[in-house]
Amino acid sequence: MTEPDAHNHVGDCRRIFALLSEYLDAELPAETCEQIAAHLKDCPPCVEFLESLKKTIELCRELEGEERPGPLGEAARRELQALYRKALAARRPAAEPSPDAES
Amino acid sequence: MIASDARQQEIELARRLIAGEPGAFDRFVERFGSKVFQYSLLVCGQREDAEEVAQDTLFKVFEKLDQLREPERIRPWVFRIARNACLMKRRKSVFAPAQELSLDELMPQAAGNGGARRIEIADWSALPEDRALKAELQRVVREAIRELPEIYQSVLLLRDIEGLSTAEAAEVLGVNEEVVKTRLHRARLAVRRKLDWYLQSARAGGGPA
Numbered sequence: 001m002t003e004p005d006a007h008n009h010v011g012d013c014r015r016i017f018a019l020l021s022e023y024l025d026a027e028l029p030a031e032t033c034e035q036i037a038a039h040l041k042d043c044p045p046c047v048e049f050l051e052s053l054k055k056t057i058e059l060c061r062e063l064e065g066e067e068r069p070g071p072l073g074e075a076a077r078r079e080l081q082a083l084y085r086k087a088l089a090a091r092r093p094a095a096e097p098s099p100d101a102e103s
Numbered sequence: 104m105i106a107s108d109a110r111q112q113e114i115e116l117a118r119r120l121i122a123g124e125p126g127a128f129d130r131f132v133e134r135f136g137s138k139v140f141q142y143s144l145l146v147c148g149q150r151e152d153a154e155e156v157a158q159d160t161l162f163k164v165f166e167k168l169d170q171l172r173e174p175e176r177i178r179p180w181v182f183r184i185a186r187n188a189c190l191m192k193r194r195k196s197v198f199a200p201a202q203e204l205s206l207d208e209l210m211p212q213a214a215g216n217g218g219a220r221r222i223e224i225a226d227w228s229a230l231p232e233d234r235a236l237k238a239e240l241q242r243v244v245r246e247a248i249r250e251l252p253e254i255y256q257s258v259l260l261l262r263d264i265e266g267l268s269t270a271e272a273a274e275v276l277g278v279n280e281e282v283v284k285t286r287l288h289r290a291r292l293a294v295r296r297k298l299d300w301y302l303q304s305a306r307a308g309g310g311p312a
Contacts, residue, residue: 053295072161
């Protein structure tokens with residue numbers, strides 16, 4: 001993302017900018033990856049940007065639950081168990097419901 | 104990998120649930136009730152709404168359980184239902200029109216004209232080692248995710264939070280894989296930009312950065 005001497009450099013930055021997630025996710029063809037790696041060697045601002053994107057993804061992936069859900073109400077649990085028994089019966093008409101599926 | 108271990112455990116749990124094994128029902132309700140709650144809390148931002156979405160999702164899951172043929176697909180299958188429940192909840196509360204995020208807007212602006220141009224970017228080097236800063240940044244990330252237009256938000260949640268593959272996310276959302284990749288990149292860029300603004304302002308104000 002600098003514009004030193006080669007006019008095409010900024011154009012490359014723009015093209016690469018659009019591909020950075022796919023680059024990080026290893027979803028690009030090998031040839032494109034090599035082109036990006038070659039560009040990154042000579043473009044510290046692109047490297048810096050890529051690092052910040054990588055950290056953003058890490059923060060998303062490591063996001064911890066801010067709250068825990070409350071316990072399921074007894075009535076809702078009974079209804080769910082009834083639906084579960086029905087689903088098991090539909091899957092295996094001849095099978096006996098397991099003790100777990102009994103309310 | 105921790106993520107794939109968790110995935111394997113879920114697949115095993117789904118197998119046991121389908122087989123009607125003792126204990127599977129309770130473990131499934133606890134595990135997926137909690138996962139869907141966390142997902143919908145990021146979408147809705149309200150605890151009551153998130154609990155309602157989690158419960159609605161569990162009802163749909165058990166209503167349709169006889170249709171689940173492949174336990175390997177349990178996570179995308181549940182999250183397709185969860186996403187629909189979130190959409191229903193949104194329609195009931197606020198009408199949010201689909202918004203497009205443009206790549207140009209998300210590209211950092213170059214400072215100065217001509218000559219050597221430099222982009223304006225915050226100092227990210229303190230991350231993720233600084234724990235206090237990391238907790239604060241997680242708050243910023245949650246806020247940024249909640250502000251994303253739904254078409255971007257759902258892709259980011261499915262790919263980066265729930266760990267679905269591109270193909271699985273495409274199937275859940277009913278779009279092709281290229282669309283998933285494009286939207287995911289823009290969603291990540293929008294979250295990155297919000298973090299960058301936060302880091303810049305924290306630095307300017309002598310804050311945590």
